[in-house]
Amino acid sequence: MQRGSDRLSVHKDDVMKHELQGLIRSGRPTRVEEWHDPEPGADDDPAVTTGPVSAGAPDLESLRFELARHLGRKAFPAKRRTLLRDLESAHAPDALTELVSGLPPETTYQNVQQVTQALRR
Known part of the structure; x- marks a missing residue:
């Protein structure tokens, strides 16, 4: 009998590793019942709850x-008008929509990088 800080047996550890194998490989929840999955953070949650x-x-x-x-x-x-429309249809946070609304109206952006650089100026 092993006495240590282990709370579970070796067999139970193997069972738990097997259960998590699909989640680790796929990078998304793999359960059939959605109520098992953790609820994602909402847009209006504080940033602390969703990451650094x-x-x-x-x-x-x-x-x-x-x-x-x-x-x-x-x-x-x-252009800015199209970006704002797409952000609204994607239910983007208001702070992001407000940032994009400050862009020049007639400039055409080819990708996200150009939009980001224009916002940082």
Whole structure:
């Protein structure tokens, strides 16, 4: 009999590893019943609940990630009006929509990187 800090037996560890194998390989929940899966964070949740928080203005990488997540590839090339329409249809956070509304109206952007660079100026 082993005495240590183990709370589970070796057999139970193997069973748990087997249960998590699909989740680890796929990167998404693999259960049939949705009520087993954790609920994702909402847009109005504090940033602390969804990941690391940076102080001050959002950095370039996180801004680009948020734009790409809500716009996708189909939005480009686009002007400000098209970007705002696509952000609203994707239910983007108000803070992101307000940032994009400050862009020049007649400039055409070819990709998310160009939009991000224009926002940081």
